[in-house]
Amino acid sequence: MSGNPFEILRKEHEIVLEILDSLEGAVEGEDLKAVEKKIDTLEKEFDRHSIKKEEKVLFPEIEKFVPRDGGPTGAMFSEHKDLVGSIKKFKIAMKAKDFDELKDVGKYIVNVLRQHIDKENNILFIMADMHLDEKQKANILKRFNEIDAKLGVH
Amino acid sequence: MTRNKLGEHIGCGCSCHHMDEIYNKTIDLKPWHIIHTLMEEHKLILEFVGKLGSTAKSLEKAGNFVRAASGIKGLQHIAKHLVEADKHHEREEKVLFPALQKHGIVEPTIVMMGEHEELRARKNALYNAASSHKNMAYSDFVKSIKINSAFIANNLPNHIDKEDNILYPMALRVIGENEWKSMKKKCDKIGYCCFTPKF
Numbered sequence: 578m579s580g581n582p583f584e585i586l587r588k589e590h591e592i593v594l595e596i597l598d599s600l601e602g603a604v605e606g607e608d609l610k611a612v613e614k615k616i617d618t619l620e621k622e623f624d625r626h627s628i629k630k631e632e633k634v635l636f637p638e639i640e641k642f643v644p645r646d647g648g649p650t651g652a653m654f655s656e657h658k659d660l661v662g663s664i665k666k667f668k669i670a671m672k673a674k675d676f677d678e679l680k681d682v683g684k685y686i687v688n689v690l691r692q693h694i695d696k697e698n699n700i701l702f703i704m705a706d707m708h709l710d711e712k713q714k715a716n717i718l719k720r721f722n723e724i725d726a727k728l729g730v731h
Numbered sequence: 732m733t734r735n736k737l738g739e740h741i742g743c744g745c746s747c748h749h750m751d752e753i754y755n756k757t758i759d760l761k762p763w764h765i766i767h768t769l770m771e772e773h774k775l776i777l778e779f780v781g782k783l784g785s786t787a788k789s790l791e792k793a794g795n796f797v798r799a800a801s802g803i804k805g806l807q808h809i810a811k812h813l814v815e816a817d818k819h820h821e822r823e824e825k826v827l828f829p830a831l832q833k834h835g836i837v838e839p840t841i842v843m844m845g846e847h848e849e850l851r852a853r854k855n856a857l858y859n860a861a862s863s864h865k866n867m868a869y870s871d872f873v874k875s876i877k878i879n880s881a882f883i884a885n886n887l888p889n890h891i892d893k894e895d896n897i898l899y900p901m902a903l904r905v906i907g908e909n910e911w912k913s914m915k916k917k918c919d920k921i922g923y924c925c926f927t928p929k930f
Contacts, residue, residue, distance in 0.1 A: 643904045651896075652892075696889075
C-alpha cells in the first residue's frame with residue numbers, strides 16, 4: 578500500500594470543510610431536514626477521521642516523541658472532546674427545533690472545527706510527518722485502511 | 732498551578748493592566764524562559780484583541796468623529812499595543828524560528844512567519860487609521876476599522892493557539908537547555924513589549 582497518511586488526513590479534512598460549508602448554509606436557511614442530514618454526516622466523518630484514525634492511531638505515534646500532557650496531541654484531544662460535546666448539544670437543539678440555539682452551537686462547531694483543521698494541516702501534520710519514520714507511517718497507513726475497510730469506506 | 736500577578740509596563744507608562752490579574756496555565760517553565768515570556772505576552776495580546784470587537788462596534792454606532800472621541804482613544808490604545816507586539820514577533824522570527832529550523836522544523840515556521848506578515852499589515856492599517864483618522868471621511872474610517880479588526884479578531888487568536896499548543900511544545904521538546912539560555916540573551920538584545928510582564 579503506497580501513500581502518505583497525512584495526505585489521506587488532509588483529503589479527509591477537505592471533505593469535512595465541505596460538510597461544514599453546507600451545514601452552515603442549512604442552519605442559516607433553517608432547513609431542518611438538511612441540517613439533520615449534514616450533522617449526521619459530520620458526526621460519522623468526525624468519528625472515522627478524528628476519533629478512530631487520529632486519536633487511536635496517529636496520536637499515540639506522535640506521543641512517542643512528544644508527550645500528550647502539555648503537548649500538541651493533548652490540545653487536539655481537548656478540542657475533539659469539546660466538539661463531540663458540541664455536536665451532542667447541536668442535536669438536542671435540532672430535536673427541540675430551537676433555531677437560536679442551533680445557530681449559536683452551529684457557528685461554534687464550524688469555527689472551532691475550521692481552526693482545528695488549520696492547526697492540524699499547517700503545523701501538527703508537518704511536524705509529525707518530519708518526525709515519524711517510514712515504518713511508522715506505513716503502519717499508520719495500514720491501520721487507516723483497516724478502519725476504512727471495516728466501515729465500508731473506499 | 733502557578734499564579735502570576737502582572738508587573739508594571741516597561742515602556743509605555745500606561746496603567747491598563749495593573750488592576751488585572753492573569754492566571755497561568757499549568758506550565759513547567761521557569762519565568763526567565765523565553766517560551767514562558769512569549770506565552771504570557773500571548774495572554775495580554777488576546778485581551779487587546781478581545782476589546783477590538785466592541786470598540787469597532789461602538790465606533791460604528793457613534794456615527795461621527797465628535798461622538799466617537801472616547802472610542803477612538805480606546806482604539807488608539809489597543810492599536811498601539813498590537814503594533815507593540817512586533818517585538819514579540821521579532822523574538823520569534825529572529826531567535827526561536829531559526830533555532831527550530833536548525834532542528835529540522837522548517838515549514839511550520841514559514842507558515843507562522845506568513846501569518847505574522849498578514850497580521851502585521853492589518854495591525855499597521857488599524858494603527859494608521861486610529862492615529863490619522865482626521866484625514867479620513869468617517870465612513871471610510873469605520874470601514875477600515877471594521878475590516879481590519881475582524882481580520883485580527885478572526886486570525887490572531889488562532890495563530891496564538893497554534894503557537895501555544897503545537898509549536899512551543901515541539902520547541903520545548905527539540906531545543907536543549909543550553910540553547911535556551913543563549914537564545915534568552917538574543918531575546919534580551921531585541922527587547923520586549925511595553926506590556927511584557929516582569930517576573
